[in-house]
Amino acid sequence: MKASFRSLMGAAVLAAAMLHAGGAAAEKTIKFIPEADLKSLDPIWTTAYITRNHGYMVYDTLFATDAKFQVRPQMVDTYQVSADKLTWTFTLRDGLKFSDGQPVRSADCIASIERWAKRDVLGQKLGELTESWTAVNDKTFKLKLKKPFAFVLEALGKPSSNVPFIMPERVAKTDAFTQITDPIGSGPFMMVKSEWVPGSKVVYVKNPYYRPRSEPPSWAAGGKVVKVDRVEWLYIPDSATAANAINAGEVDWWQQLPPDLIPVLAANKDIKIENTDPLGSIGILRFNHLQPPFNNPKMREALLYVVNQQDYAIGIAGSPKNGHPCYSFYTCGTPLASELGAGPLKGKRDFDKAKALIKEAGYKGEKIVVLDATDQPIVHAQALITLELLKKLGLNAELASSDWGTLITRRASKEPVDKGGWSIFHTWFVGPDMTTPALNAPLRASGADAWFGWPSDPKIEALRNQWFAAADPAAAKTLAEQIQAEAFKSVPYIPTAQFIIPTAYRTDLSGILVSPIPLMWNVEKK
Amino acid sequence: MLGYFLRRLLATIPVMGVVALFVFSLLYLSPGDPAAIIAGDLATPADIARIRTKLGLDEPYFERFGHWLAALAHGDLGTSIFTGLPVAHLIAQRVEPTVALTVCTLIVTVLLAVPLGVLAAWKAGGWVDRAVMAFSVLGFSLPVFVFAYLLIMLFAMKLGWLPVQGYRPIEDGFWPFLRHLVLPSVALGTVYMALIARITRATMLDVLAQDYIRTAHAKGLAPGEVLVGHALKNASVPIVTVIGIGVTLLISGVVVTETVFAIPGIGRLTVDAILRRDYPIIQAVTLIFSAAYVIINLLVDLSYTVLDPRIRY
Numbered sequence: 062m063k064a065s066f067r068s069l070m071g072a073a074v075l076a077a078a079m080l081h082a083g084g085a086a087a088e089k090t091i092k093f094i095p096e097a098d099l100k101s102l103d104p105i106w107t108t109a110y111i112t113r114n115h116g117y118m119v120y121d122t123l124f125a126t127d128a129k130f131q132v133r134p135q136m137v138d139t140y141q142v143s144a145d146k147l148t149w150t151f152t153l154r155d156g157l158k159f160s161d162g163q164p165v166r167s168a169d170c171i172a173s174i175e176r177w178a179k180r181d182v183l184g185q186k187l188g189e190l191t192e193s194w195t196a197v198n199d200k201t202f203k204l205k206l207k208k209p210f211a212f213v214l215e216a217l218g219k220p221s222s223n224v225p226f227i228m229p230e231r232v233a234k235t236d237a238f239t240q241i242t243d244p245i246g247s248g249p250f251m252m253v254k255s256e257w258v259p260g261s262k263v264v265y266v267k268n269p270y271y272r273p274r275s276e277p278p279s280w281a282a283g284g285k286v287v288k289v290d291r292v293e294w295l296y297i298p299d300s301a302t303a304a305n306a307i308n309a310g311e312v313d314w315w316q317q318l319p320p321d322l323i324p325v326l327a328a329n330k331d332i333k334i335e336n337t338d339p340l341g342s343i344g345i346l347r348f349n350h351l352q353p354p355f356n357n358p359k360m361r362e363a364l365l366y367v368v369n370q371q372d373y374a375i376g377i378a379g380s381p382k383n384g385h386p387c388y389s390f391y392t393c394g395t396p397l398a399s400e401l402g403a404g405p406l407k408g409k410r411d412f413d414k415a416k417a418l419i420k421e422a423g424y425k426g427e428k429i430v431v432l433d434a435t436d437q438p439i440v441h442a443q444a445l446i447t448l449e450l451l452k453k454l455g456l457n458a459e460l461a462s463s464d465w466g467t468l469i470t471r472r473a474s475k476e477p478v479d480k481g482g483w484s485i486f487h488t489w490f491v492g493p494d495m496t497t498p499a500l501n502a503p504l505r506a507s508g509a510d511a512w513f514g515w516p517s518d519p520k521i522e523a524l525r526n527q528w529f530a531a532a533d534p535a536a537a538k539t540l541a542e543q544i545q546a547e548a549f550k551s552v553p554y555i556p557t558a559q560f561i562i563p564t565a566y567r568t569d570l571s572g573i574l575v576s577p578i579p580l581m582w583n584v585e586k587k
Numbered sequence: 588m589l590g591y592f593l594r595r596l597l598a599t600i601p602v603m604g605v606v607a608l609f610v611f612s613l614l615y616l617s618p619g620d621p622a623a624i625i626a627g628d629l630a631t632p633a634d635i636a637r638i639r640t641k642l643g644l645d646e647p648y649f650e651r652f653g654h655w656l657a658a659l660a661h662g663d664l665g666t667s668i669f670t671g672l673p674v675a676h677l678i679a680q681r682v683e684p685t686v687a688l689t690v691c692t693l694i695v696t697v698l699l700a701v702p703l704g705v706l707a708a709w710k711a712g713g714w715v716d717r718a719v720m721a722f723s724v725l726g727f728s729l730p731v732f733v734f735a736y737l738l739i740m741l742f743a744m745k746l747g748w749l750p751v752q753g754y755r756p757i758e759d760g761f762w763p764f765l766r767h768l769v770l771p772s773v774a775l776g777t778v779y780m781a782l783i784a785r786i787t788r789a790t791m792l793d794v795l796a797q798d799y800i801r802t803a804h805a806k807g808l809a810p811g812e813v814l815v816g817h818a819l820k821n822a823s824v825p826i827v828t829v830i831g832i833g834v835t836l837l838i839s840g841v842v843v844t845e846t847v848f849a850i851p852g853i854g855r856l857t858v859d860a861i862l863r864r865d866y867p868i869i870q871a872v873t874l875i876f877s878a879a880y881v882i883i884n885l886l887v888d889l890s891y892t893v894l895d896p897r898i899r900y
Contacts, residue, residue, distance in 0.1 A: 098859065100669040101625065106638075108627030180634070222629055238637045242671040258680050259670045260859045261851030297752060297849045305739055305751040306849070436862070466619040466864050473623065473632060488628055502629050512631060 089586045090291040091570065092312040094303050095579070098296040099263050102252070103241045105180050108222035110491060117281060117578055118265050118292070119160065119246035120226030123151065123170060124218030125282035126493075128339070128575070130396055132218035133282040135274070136165065136227060136247065146209035152201045158270035159229055160251035167196035169247075172233035174217070174225055179237035181223035183216045183499050186529060211531055212499065220281055220577065221493035221500075249273065249285040249582050250292065263294040265581070278574055278583050285582040288572065292581050307332060307565060313586065314566040316579050319438070320379025326565050333568055336383065336561045340392050340492025340577045344373055344443055344557035345503055349484050350516040352477050354429065354456075359422035361552035363415040365405040367450050374558035376442040377489075384560035390504055390545045392492040393559050396534075397541040402549035406556075415454055429458040430478045432486035434465040443487035443557055458484075472513045486513075487557070493577050498525045498544050503554045516553035588899070592889065599881045606877040607659070610870055611652050619864040620644070621668045642668055655870065665867030667860075674871045677856060684754045685852035687764070688844065689837050691772040692779070697830060700780040701819075704787025704826075708795060709814055711788075719784055726781025731840065735774035735847040742770060752849035767850075775844040779833045786829045790822040797821075823894045831887030835880050 097111040104116035125135040134140065138154040157165035171194040178184035178191070192205040204213070217225055227247045235241050244252040250265040257263055273284040295312060297303040304322045306312045308329055318326065318334060326332050346368065348355035355361055374384030387393035388403035400407060429451055433444035444460060451458035461483065463471070468486060476482040495501045505511045505525070506518035524544045531537035566573060569587040574580045622639035623630075630638075639645050643654070658665060664674040707719035743751040749770050755763040794800065795818055803813045842854035853872060860868035891898045 100863065101671070107625050108629040109625075110627075182629075222627065236641075238634075238641045240671050258851050259667070259672065259677060260855055261849075295753075295849070298855070299846050299849070301736060302739075302752050302847055302849055305744060306753075309743060309747070309751045311751055311753065463618070464862060466624055466862055469623045469628075470618050470620040473620070473635070490628070494629065502631075510631070510633070512629075 088291060089289040090293060091289050091314060091581065091584060091586055092293050092295055093579075093581070094297050094307070094312055094315040095263075095294045096317045098260050098298075099257075099294065100259060101240055102244050104226055105177050105223050105237060106240045110222060113222045113224055114579055115252075115263070116224055116226045117248065117580060118250040119244050119248045119252050119268075120224075120228065121157075121247040121249070121271075121285070122218065122225055122227060122281065123174075124214055125280065126215075126218045126220045127279035127282040129279075130496075131282075132214040133276075133279075135218070135282060136170075142213075147206045149204040149206070149213055150197070150201065151204070154272070154274075155200075156272050157247065158272075159245050159247055160268045160270060161229075161245045162270055163229065164199070165227065165247055166199040166230070167202035168199075169230045169233065170227055171196060171202055172230040173227045176228075176233045176235070176237050177223055177225040181216075181219070181225070182502065183212065183219055184223065184225065186210075186499065187213065187216045210529070211533070211537065212529065215497075215499075218282075219500075221491055247271075249287045261296055263296075265292045265294075266290060273582075278580075280574070280576045281578065281580065285580075287582050288585045289581075307567065310567065313570050314564070314573075316564055317562040318565045319562075320383060323379070323563065331568050332565055334563050334565045335573075337564050337573055337575050337579075338492070338561050338577050339575055340394055340496075341384075341559050341561035342439075342489045342491050343387060343392060343495050343559055344377055344439065344489045345487065346443065346447055346555040346557050347486050347488070347503060347514045348516075348552070348554065349482065350514055350553070351475050352482055352484065353427045354422065354424050355484055357422045357424075358551055359418045360424065361555075362405065362550075363418035363422070363454070364450070364555060365549070365552060366408075366411045366415040366418070367454065368406065368447075368555050368557065369410050370406070370556070370558045372446055373443055374560055376446050377439050377558060378560040378562070383563060384558050387556055387559035390495070390501060390548050390556060391497065391541065392495045395492070395496040397497055397538060399542055399545065401542045402546035405549065412454065419454060419456070424456070426457050428478050429456055429484040430461050430482070431458060432468045432471060432483050433460045433462045434468040435462050436464045439489050439560075440465070440468070440487050446557075447485060447487065475515070489560075491577055492559070498528045498541055504544070504548060506548075506551065506553050511553075514554065516551065518547065518551040518553065520547050521551065521553070588892070592885070595885045595888070599878060602881055603874060603877055607656070607870070607874060608652075610873045611655065612648075614864075614866050614869060615648055615651070621864040621866065624863050625669060655867075659874075664871040667868055668865050669863060674867050677868060678853065678871060678875065681851060681853045681856045683756060684850050685838075685841055685845070685854060687754075687757070687768060688771055688775065688841055688850060688852060689834070691765075691768045692776040692837055693830075693834060695772050696776040696779045696783060696833065699776075700783035701787050701826065703780075704784040705791055705814060705819060707784065707788040708791030708818075709810075711792060716788075719788065723781040723785045726777045726784075729777065731774055731778065731843050732847050734777055735770070735844065738770045738774055739847075754848075754850045754852075767848075771844045771848040771850060774847070775837065775840055778840070779837065783826065783829055783833060787822070787826050790825045791818055794818045794822045820894070824891055824898075827890050827894060828887060831883055831890075834883050838876060838879060 099111050099115050101107050101112050104112045122135050123137045124132050126132055137151050139152045141150045178188035190206050190210045192207050194204055196202045229245055232241050232243050249268055249271045251268045253264040267287045273286045276283040278284055300319050303315055304325055307315050348361050350356055370386035378384030388400045388407040389398040391397040431444050431448050434440040448458055448460050472486050474482045502512045506516040506521040508517035521544055524540055528537055528540040531540055572583045572585045574583055622635045622644055626635045626638055666673055703719050707716040710716050739751055742749045750767055755767050757764045803817050842858055845852040845854040857872045
């Protein structure tokens with residue numbers, strides 16, 4: 062009895078000491094307002110950027126792209142490529158584990174890449190050229206190709222949607238068109254699913270099994286060292302409330318600060334406003350190539366002469382500081398960007414030339430419907446500017462306003478405008494999604510199979526295929542330029558501006574990485 | 588009485604059936620495609636079509652309605668298209684904040700509005716009456732979100748007394764729970780306070796002009812006793828009716844308040860579900876709201892028998 066009492070007292074003292082120790086080292090939590098609500102946990106099932114960002118929290122990748130656009134090994138330790146460039150051998154780093162403590166094996170990597178390759182545009186290309194993936198042992202696996210492919214590493218280190226994240230084999234075996242719900246991953250954080258309140262809160266804690274690389278972090282490459290205990294994503298849909306919350310210190314970091322609220326937060330010395338996204342996003346004006354009047358290339362060309370990217374940049378970003386022209390089909394600031402063929406978009410805005418082209422096109426006053434999503438400020442701003450331009454050109458244009466959910470349904474219609482179709486819609490993509498002919502979805506011109514708008518330009522498609530087969534980066538760049546030159550002739554879409562939505566954070570945070578994706582590792586809180 | 592109660596409860600079943608059919612049909616006919624939203628902006632039409640098939644969204648109307656009804660009959664509200672979580676779980680997560688906000692608002696509203704209305708009627712024509720009526724006009728005229736921002740600016744930003752946003756469950760402690768509800772309740776409650784104060788005043792003015800009130804005064808009863816014991820008791824039936832209507836209005840009113848104060852309640856769940864066309868959530872929430880409306884009306888009807896013994900069912 063005495064012994065039991067002593068044990069009890071001992072346990073109580075130990076518990077008290079542990080509680081005290083816990084109290085002394087206060088838990089560090091970052092409260093973060095993300096760009097959107099996390100609706101799905103599967104970054105392969107959806108291309109939604111918020112799910113991609115969640116993916117970077119809980120998963121790691123075999124390779125990753127750094128700030129110099131170099132693809133560097135991430136989970137992979139070493140890799141070899143055979144002399145004929147058909148066999149790639151990858152060896153994983155030592156001690157890699159999932160957040161449930163299970164080791165990361167070759168089988169997990171192969172299953173993850175195979176699932177990704179069914180959905181991603183670059184993955185599908187890799188999949189087409191793949192003969193087999195085989196596990197040599199738990200740490201080493203091989204990729205055998207049918208013919209050499211210059212972009213194997215670019216595919217495996219793809220930075221934006223869909224990212225080839227590594228999941229446990231049992232999860233990655235899920236059909237690529239069925240959503241996974243198990244967030245066990247290979248990344249620096251792990252999701253606390255029991256605390257997930259969709260539409261409100263997502264909680265992550267440090268993954269105790271994660272082994273970061275020793276190199277300094279650079280975009281998604283390098284050491285992913287977590288310096289806080291917990292991260293809470295708090296989705297606050299009302300931007301005025303979000304501004305008040307960060308001003309009052311209730312949250313630490315607001316991912317995307319709307320341009321009109323910049324002056325409000327700039328007045329607070331405890332808040333820093335920065336452009337941490339080096340590539341920003343690209344707005345686009347997309348035509349319906351199947352229906353009059355934009356099934357006529359001259360009509361599309363006419364708009365090239367009047368679209369003023371400066372207007373769109375200011376309309377979207379609020380000030381020239383956060384938005385600027387980008388006269389390229391590839392994200393400005395990335396290796397393939399150039400202004401080749403961009404004369405009609407870059408030169409003096411010429412309404413007379415545009416009107417002459419419209420006359421040449423034989424425009425007969427067909428109704429032009431510009432789709433507008435009023436709940437998406439970036440889409441809405443572009444739609445209003447375009448409508449103004451069309452009216453200035455004397456075209457019979459009208460706005461079809463709705464919410465985004467309705468717009469994306471209507472844009473799938475190939476019918477004429479009087480049967481529920483459309484003529485023009487706008488959207489935007491993050492910079493990393495527009496860097497190459499492989500990634501740039503609206504640049505595809507494969508007709509009925511192409512992205513909404515369905516442009517058809519066999520020359521672009523042939524050049525794209527040649528680009529995939531390019532032997533070296535110099536040849537690839539030349540082909541990419543030829544694609545752009547052709548695109549400025551057939552005009553699958555018009556890039557409207559490159560813009561950055563700044564981020565705002567409290568000054569007690571430090572170490573926020575410059576990256577096109579909001580990354581939570583390396584961030585410290587005082 | 589018991590028979591009446593059971594009859595009314597049973598009557599909710601066909602009401603819910605009609606609501607279910609109406610909501611399902613409306614959603615079926617409305618534009619929007621959850622598969623396209625799920626797939627994201629980069630997805631191709633072929634990807635979207637495959638997701639649509641996987642989710643069973645391309646099934647014919649009667650097949651989809653039949654599947655939904657069959658699951659409902661087994662108590663299964665379905666699974667969210669987007670999160671893959673059971674709808675019952677998502678609703679359960681959101682019930683507490685909405686109920687807490689509604690109850691807190693109701694308490695604040697009734698405790699302030701009824702005395703204000705009584706006071707205004709008692710001092711009819713005086714400055715108190717004018718002040719209460721001016722407050723009512725302001726309460727009706729000021730949109731909830733404008734008043735909410737004004738409250739946030741003063742009490743959260745300038746004075747720092749209360750939080751700007753968020754919700755803390757009651758298990759985190761009563762004070763943190765209450766602190767997060769004060770501003771939303773006041774913002775949401777103002778319009779109902781205005782409504783109830785006006786109705787109370789009008790009903791009380793009518794009752795105060797009755798002969799039996801004059802008799803009560805003549806008998807030498809204290810003014811307070813006359814006011815509360817005789818006048819208010821007799822005026823209570825219309826006041827309770829308006830409070831009942833107020834509760835049902837509050838349920839829809841929480842949408843704006845939950846958005847402005849970032850409270851993860853049913854209102855926001857519904858709006859988010861509508862924007863992304865998460866049909867199982869919209870259908871389930873609509874059914875639950877309909878049931879709540881029916882039950883609240885039933886409770887109001889039953890309360891009449893307590894307030895006025897002449898009323899019997």
